[in-house]
Every structure is written in C-alpha cells, then in structure tokens.
Amino acid sequence: MKEELFVSGRNIPNIDPFLKIWHWQIPLYLFLGGLAAGILFFAGYFVVRGKEKEMQTAVKWAPLLAPIALVLGLGALFWDLKHKLYFWQLYTTIRLESPMGWGAWTLMIITPLSLIWVASYMKEIFPWWDWKFKLLDKFEAFVIKYRVPLAWVMMIYAIILGVYTGILLSAFNARPLWNTSILGPLFLVSGFSTGLAATIWMSKDAAERKVLSQIDLVFIFVEIFLIIHLFMGFLAGSETSIEAANLFLGGPFTVSFWVFVVLLGLVFPAVLETLEIWGFHVPKWLPAVLILFGGLMFRFIMVEAGQITRYLY
Amino acid sequence: MRYAMAIDTKKCVGCGDCVVACQTENNVPHGYCRDWIVERVDGTYPSLSLEFRSERCNHCDNSPCVRCCPTGASHIVDGGVVLVTPHKCIGCGACIESCPYDARYPHPEGHVDKCTFCIHRVEKGQNPACVDVCPTNCLHFGDLDDPNSAVSLALKDRKWKVLAPEAGTKPQLYFLT
Numbered sequence: 001m002k003e004e005l006f007v008s009g010r011n012i013p014n015i016d017p018f019l020k021i022w023h024w025q026i027p028l029y030l031f032l033g034g035l036a037a038g039i040l041f042f043a044g045y046f047v048v049r050g051k052e053k054e055m056q057t058a059v060k061w062a063p064l065l066a067p068i069a070l071v072l073g074l075g076a077l078f079w080d081l082k083h084k085l086y087f088w089q090l091y092t093t094i095r096l097e098s099p100m101g102w103g104a105w106t107l108m109i110i111t112p113l114s115l116i117w118v119a120s121y122m123k124e125i126f127p128w129w130d131w132k133f134k135l136l137d138k139f140e141a142f143v144i145k146y147r148v149p150l151a152w153v154m155m156i157y158a159i160i161l162g163v164y165t166g167i168l169l170s171a172f173n174a175r176p177l178w179n180t181s182i183l184g185p186l187f188l189v190s191g192f193s194t195g196l197a198a199t200i201w202m203s204k205d206a207a208e209r210k211v212l213s214q215i216d217l218v219f220i221f222v223e224i225f226l227i228i229h230l231f232m233g234f235l236a237g238s239e240t241s242i243e244a245a246n247l248f249l250g251g252p253f254t255v256s257f258w259v260f261v262v263l264l265g266l267v268f269p270a271v272l273e274t275l276e277i278w279g280f281h282v283p284k285w286l287p288a289v290l291i292l293f294g295g296l297m298f299r300f301i302m303v304e305a306g307q308i309t310r311y312l313y
Numbered sequence: 314m315r316y317a318m319a320i321d322t323k324k325c326v327g328c329g330d331c332v333v334a335c336q337t338e339n340n341v342p343h344g345y346c347r348d349w350i351v352e353r354v355d356g357t358y359p360s361l362s363l364e365f366r367s368e369r370c371n372h373c374d375n376s377p378c379v380r381c382c383p384t385g386a387s388h389i390v391d392g393g394v395v396l397v398t399p400h401k402c403i404g405c406g407a408c409i410e411s412c413p414y415d416a417r418y419p420h421p422e423g424h425v426d427k428c429t430f431c432i433h434r435v436e437k438g439q440n441p442a443c444v445d446v447c448p449t450n451c452l453h454f455g456d457l458d459d460p461n462s463a464v465s466l467a468l469k470d471r472k473w474k475v476l477a478p479e480a481g482t483k484p485q486l487y488f489l490t
Contacts (some may be wrong), residue, residue, distance in 0.1 A: 010332075010349035012418045014403070021406040082404025083423035089384040089401050100407050101383035123387065173377055173480055174413035311413045311477040 019307040025080035027299035030165045031194070032073035033107075034187060034295065036066040037162035038195015040114055042215075044151035044158065057203035058212065060121045065198060074107060099171045103164045110157045117154060120144050162188035165299075169306060177244035177306040180233055187299075193219040194295040197269075201288035209284060211272040218293070220270045228308040229261065244309040253305050261301065265294010293300040316372065316392040316430055317485040318444070319467040324451035325365040325457070331443035331452065335369075338431060338442035340474055342421050347428040348443055360367065366489075369451060370395060370416040370428035371476065371484030378408035378417065386424070392456070393485065394432050399424040413480040453487040457485075 002053045013019045043063045046055040081087055091108070095101035120143040122129045128208035131137050143150065165186030169178035196216040248257045269287035276282040327350045335341060348369035355362045361410075372395050379395060381388045386401035387408050397417075402424035409417045409425060420426040420475050431441035435454075439445070444452040455462025464487070473487040 010346055015409070015415055015418055019410070021409045021419070080405070082406070082419050083399075083402050084404070086384075086400065086403045086423075089386070089403055092381075093385045095383055095385060097380045098383045098407070100381065100405060104383055171381060172407075172411050173482075174411050299445055307410070310415070311474045311480050 019169075019310070020304075022080065022303055022307065024300070026138055027296070027303040029073040029076045029080075030168070030187065030299040030303070031296045032069040032076070033161055033165045034191020034299075035194045035198060035292075036069040036073070036110070036114065036186070037158040037165075038192040039063055039066045039198060040110070040117070040154050040195075041158035041192060042195060042199065042212075043117065044155040047147060047151040048155070055208055055211070057205065057208055058199050060125055061202050062195075062199040063114065063118050063121070065202075067111060067118060070107065070111045070114060074111070083097070099164065099167050102160075104166060106157065106160050106164055110154070110161055113154050113157060115151070116143055117150065120147065120150075123138070149294060159188065162191040165191060171301065172306075174311065175309050176238075176240035176311070177234075177247070177302070177309040180241075182226055182230050182233065183302075186223065186230065189219050189223045189226060190295050190298060193223060193293050196258040197288040197291035197295075199283055203284070210277060213287075214278055217270055217277075220266050220273075220291075222257045224262070224266055238311065240311055243312075244305075247305050247308065253301055256297065257301055261294050261298045264290055265297060266291075269294070314392045315485070316407055316416055316435065316455070317457045317464050317474065317486045317487060318369075318430070318441075319464045319489055320367050321449075321451035321453070321467070321471075321489040322364050322366055323489065324449045325350075325367055326449055327365040328448060330446050331400040331446055332366050332454075334395060334442040334446035335428070335431075338434075339429070341426075345372050345418055345426070346479070347416075347426070350472070368414065368416075368445075369486065371414055371482065371486045372428075372430060372485035373485065377411040377413075377482060381407045381411045382383075383407065390432070392430075392435075394430045395427070396429055396432065398428060399426075405433075407484075413477050413482060414484070 010016055039062045043059050046052060046059050052059050078084065078087060090104040120140055131140060151219065163184045166183040166185070170181055170183035172178050193216055196212050196219065200209050200212045203212065231245055234241040247253045269290040272282045272287040327467055329350055331348055332346050332350065336346060339347060341347055341387065348367060351366045351368055353364045354364065365376060372393055374393060376389065376395050379389055383405065384401050386398045387395065389395055404419060404423045404425065406419065409419065417425050417427045440454050440462055444454045453467035454465040455464040457465060459465060467489065471489045471490050475484045475487060
C-alpha cells in the first residue's frame with residue numbers, strides 16, 4: 001500500500017482534496033466563445049467567397065447571435081472573477097506570456113467587430129430600421145464599402161478566439177489532462193462545429209442547410225480524429241498523462257464523455273446530417289441541438305476533469 | 314541572490330508549528346494556510362517508511378504562475394521570491410490552476426494569496442516565521458549564492474530532492490532525505 005496523507009489543518013475550500021477553482025462559468029464561456037467564433041468565421045468566409053446571396057442565414061441572421069453569445073460569455077467570465085472591482089487591471093498591461101491576457105484583448109477586439117458586422121446588416125434584416133443619426137448612416141456606408149476586408153479580419157480573429165479557448169487550458173503544465181497542444185485545434189474545430197449547428201438550426205433554406213451540413217460533417221470527422229489523437233498521445237505519455245486518460249477510459253468521466261460527447265454529440269448528429277444530405281427527412285433542429293449539447297458537455301467535462309489531474313509526488 | 318529553503322525530512326516530526334506560526338505572522342484567514350504538512354507513508358505493514366514534509370510555495374525559478382498571470386499581479390522580486398500584489402490581482406484563478414504544488418489559494422477578500430518567504434522579515438535580516446519557530450530546527454533558509462548561508466550549509470553534504478522536478482518549474486524547496 002502506498003499513500004500520501006495531508007495531516008495539517010489543510011482543507012482549503014475549492015482546493016482540497018481536488019481543485020475546483022473554476023466552476024460552471026469557465027466552460028460556459030468556452031462554449032459561447034467557440035460558438036461565436038464559429039458563427040463569425042463562416043459569416044466572413046461566405047462573404048469573402050462571394051456567396052452572400054446563397055448563404056443568407058450564415059452571413060446575416062446567425063451573426064445576430066455572436067455578440068449576444070460574446071456578451072453573455074464575458075458576463076460569465078466577470079462573474080467568475082473573485083476580485084471583480086479590479087477587472088480593469090486586465091487592460092492596463094499587455095502580457096504576451098499569459099493566454100488569459102491574449103484572450104482578454106482578443107475579446108476586446110472581436111466583440112465590437114461582431115457588433116459592427118451585425119450593424120451593417122441591420123437594414124437588410126429589419127427593413128424598418130433607422131439609425132436616427134447621420135454619422136451612424138455614414139459609418140454604415142463605410143462598413144458596407146469595406147465589408148470584404150472586415151470579413152478577413154473577422155475570420156482571423158475568429159480563429160484566434162476559437163484556438164484561444166483551447167490554449168487557455170493547454171497552457172497549464174500543472175494539469176496533465178489540459179497540457180496538450182492538441183487542445184487548441186480541438187476546441188477550434190468543436191467551436192466551429194457548434195457555430196455551424198446554430199446556423200443550420202436558424203436556416204430556412206434547404207440548399208443552404210445542405211452546404212452547411214456538408215462543411216459540418218468535415219469538422220465532426222476532424223474532431224473525432226483529434227479526440228482519438230488526444231488519447232493516443234496521453235496513453236503514450238508519462239504516468240500523469242496515462243492517469244488523465246484513465247479518467248475517461250474506465251474512470252468517472254467514461255460514460256459522460258463517450259456517450260454524451262462522442263456518441264450523442266458527434267457520431268449521432270453526423271449520421272443524421274448524412275441522412276439529410278441523402279434526402280431523408282430529418283428535423284433540422286435535431287442534429288443542431290445534439291451538436292450544441294455535445295459541445296457544451298465537452299467543455300464542462302474537460303474543465304472539471306482537468307482540475308482533478310495533477311502531478312504525483 | 315537566490316533565496317531558498319531546505320527542509321530536513323528526517324528531523325521533521327509533523328508538529329504543525331510552522332503552519333500556526335505562518336498563520337499568526339501573516340494574518341492568514343481562518344480555514345486557510347500558506348504552508349502545510351504532508352505525511353507520506355510508503356510500503357506494506359509492518360515494513361513502512363514515513364516521511365514528513367513541511368510544504369509551501371516553491372518560489373520556482375521557472376514559475377508558471379507568474380507566466381500565466383494576465384495582469385502582472387504575480388511577480389518575482391529580488392532573490393527569486395514570488396509575490397502577489399493584491400490590488401493588481403483580479404482573482405481569475407489562472408495562477409492557482411497553473412501551480413503543480415497547489416500552493417496558492419483564493420483569499421476571502423478576493424485576491425490570491427500564498428507564501429511570501431516572509432519577505433517582510435527577511436528584508437530586516439530575520440528568518441521566515443516558520444523557520445524561527447521550528448522546534449526540531451528542520452527548516453533552513455537563506456541565500457543559495459552565499460556558501461555560508463544556513464541553506465547552503467544544509468545542502469552541502471546531504472542528499473536532497475525537489476518535488477515534481479518533471480514539471481520543469483525549477484522549484485526552490487529542497488527536501489533533505
């Protein structure tokens with residue numbers, strides 16, 4: 001028998017026996033950030049490709065969700081801070097080494113960008129819309145004129161935001177489950193997939209849905225591929241990595257991960273989307289809801305399980 | 314100058330005096346601690362081995378907490394001591410997640426708190442409170458660059474280990490074994 005016991009009065013709330021510093025706010029934010037990144041990327045992508053007419057939902061309607069998701073996500077982040085009145089300190093420094101510093105600045109840029117994007121389509125979405133001020137009308141005309149460069153900037157920032165949601169976790173050496181560079185691309189792909197799912201759900205045009213489903217299928221397959229690689233990497237790694245993987249391979253997160261994230265959140269919606277592309281009737285909300293639910297579960301599980309994993313000494 | 318501490322696991326009896334001294338000296342809130350004792354039992358009864366370790370922040374040379382801090386509240390001062398400036402800390406918890414030793418905790422006032430090597434005492438030429446109070450004299454503190462400091466002398470002809478060296482943090486608590 002080998003054991004290690006804490007015998008002092010150490011029983012610090014949220015630290016002992018397992019770390020639980022980050023609660024629901026962080027995974028919710030990671031989900032909303034990924035969702036917004038996905039929506040904004042494809043809005044920009046279809047404008048750059050000149051498919052504005054064919055992909056109306058992706059370009060005009062779905063981006064309405066992005067600023068809402070980002071503001072809710074920022075709200076969750078703010079809620080999570082324990083020294084809330086000092087939050088402005090984030091914006092008095094630029095710390096290139098700190099992923100959270102990068103994230104704070106990225107959000108500071110992409111949230112206004114998403115608002116500008118939505119504003120430039122307000123008159124197309126709501127024909128009765130009136131800006132009331134001449135200056136705003138001029139600004140709208142300026143944005144519409146430079147929409148393609150704006151789309152490029154938004155796509156780049158959407159990728160940074162999507163990757164950042166993974167890097168936020170992967171930068172922590174101390175938590176072996178998170179400390180893998182595959183988390184950046186994995187969260188990016190998963191976020192893009194949830195963004196596509198939300199757009200598919202909103203779209204009333206079957207032809208648009210078909211294109212989005214085809215793209216989403218590619219992302220789902222890449223995501224499954226990255227998950228397999230994640231576990232291959234862990235199992236070929238050190239003792240701490242193997243222990244991290246074992247949480248999902250017989251450990252307490254086995255059912256929640258493989259059933260809810262992989263089967264219900266990836267495999268099942270992929271099958272449904274394939275059936276829809278083949279012409280079978282599938283309710284459009286079903287695969288979308290499953291993907292969104294899987295994406296949310298994935299982030300909750302990764303944040304909670306990651307905090308349990310640690311170095312052994 | 315590089316402050317460090319050597320902890321003699323053969324002399325430590327796990328009394329917890331260092332924990333209480335720290336809580337008193339640094340006004341640590343009730344229910345929290347900046348240092349703690351780990352009792353490690355190895356083997357199978359009746360052949361067991363027991364190790365006591367008085368643990369605290371390792372004041373790492375390559376400190377992940379300082380790297381991940383988005384505001385610069387976590388910083389390193391002269392002598393390699395890792396400190397937190399409360400009025401710069403936003404309480405995001407990144408440094409707590411980043412520490413392989415779980416040496417940091419969220420202070421009830423909101424900011425993050427941790428061992429300071431009692432820098433306010435060290436600056437006056439005194440030892441950290443835990444070192445001065447230890448009844449078995451198992452804690453040795455000082456400057457590693459000074460060959461005659463208590464910590465250098467303690468490390469001179471003893472075997473030692475550091476915790477989780479594979480984490481790459483270059484910790485500065487040396488456990489004499």
